[in-house]
Structure formats: C-alpha cells, structure tokens
C-alpha cells in the first residue's frame with residue numbers, strides 16, 4: 001500500500017527557509033497553511049508523556065497557542081497525562097498535516113500555565129464544554145454512562161446561570177520547546193527534515209537524514 005506521505009507531492013516545491021532563525025514563526029506559518037488546506041483541526045497534536053518509571057503514553061490534544069513561551073494545551077489536572085507530568089515534567093508533541101504532507105515534532109519541559117490564563121480560556125469555551133469539564137473526572141474508571149449524565153445534571157443544578165467558573169482541577173500546560181523538527185515529504189522517501197535545538201537565547205539549526 002502506498003502511504004500518503006510517500007507520493008512526493010512536495011517534490012520540486014521550494015523548501016521553506018530551512019535556516020529560518022525562528023522555528024516558532026515557521027511553526028505558525030505551517031499551522032496557518034494546514035488550517036487553510038484542510039477542514040480538520042490543524043491544532044490537533046499527539047501529546048506524549050511518560051510516568052515516573054519512564055513508561056510512555058500518548059493521546060491527542062488541541063494546542064491552543066504557540067508563541068515564544070511555548071505550546072499551550074488545556075486539560076484536567078488530575079488526568080493520567082497530568083499525573084505523568086507531575087512525576088516527569090517533560091513532553092513531546094507531534095502534529096501531522098496530511099494535506100501538506102508535513103509533520104512537526106516538539107519536545108521540551110512542561111510547566112502549568114498560570115490560573116489566570118486557564119480562567120480566560122475556560123470562559124471562552126461553550127457552556128456544554130464547561131459543564132463537561134466539571135462533570136468528568138477525566139481518566140478515572142466509569143461505571144456506566146448514566147453516572148456521567150447524572151454528574152452533568154448535578155453541575156447544571158449547582159451553576160444554573162451562565163457563570164460557570166473554571167473547575168479547580170482543570171487548567172493549562174505549556175511545553176517550552178527545546179527541540180523542534182519540521183518534516184516534509186520528498187520524492188523517493190528522501191524527505192526533508194530540519195531540526196532546531198535551543199542554545200541559550202537562540203536556536204541551532206541542522207538537517208537530519210530522512
């Protein structure tokens with residue numbers, strides 16, 4: 001079977017400036033191109049964490065911002081990923097944009113985002129999502145679905161108005177990148193890989209074999 005990423009669609013296309021000194025700007029450019037190229041949410045990324053014993057786990061998250069500080073996502077702070085991050089505050093993100101035949105990998109240390117930022121983002125979410133955040137003890141075992149629906153009704157009763165505050169167990173995390181790799185497909189699987197490694201205030205840029 002021919003993989004989507006092997007058809008050399010990007011062959012002959014000018015490479016983005018591989019020596020671009022700012023990988024965050026390059027990421028934002030790629031994200032904008034991905035958002036324009038496909039109806040799928042381009043901010044979706046696989047988030048890999050590891051527990052105290054180094055055992056990895058991975059799941060998708062939506063990366064809500066990427067700037068000089070890092071890549072931000074929001075979640076339940078008692079979830080499995082949050083427990084991993086408490087024990088081992090490092091993570092990796094992987095974005096894949098099939099329409100572009102591009103991938104971006106990010107690795108770095110993780111810190112919780114300030115509560116004020118989590119409050120601001122939580123307020124921007126639809127009421128249903130805010131109710132769900134309150135009702136779900138994310139990653140805990142679920143007896144049956146009715147249990148969850150009852151939890152939603154209990155939250156609705158507790159907060160009848162539109163003013164639904166952020167649950168204390170819900171918040172954001174920031175992955176401060178130490179390494180960012182841009183991959184794009186090339187002909188004959190001779191793909192293009194450019195890696196940026198944090199060096200002090202700047203970035204060291206290099207190429208990797210495909």
Ligand SMILES: Cc1cc2nc3c(=O)[nH]c(=O)nc-3n(C[C@H](O)[C@H](O)[C@H](O)COP(=O)(O)O)c2cc1C
Pocket residue numbers: 044057058059060061062063073074075076079080081082138139
């Ligand atoms: C496309 C996509 C985006 C998701 N975004 C988030 C997110 O931003 N935050 C979150 O907590 N879970 C998100 N999820 C659910 C997670 O993948 C995961 O099921 C959940 O966070 C529990 O993971 P954990 O038990 O490893 O902590 C998303 C799932 C998908 C498929």
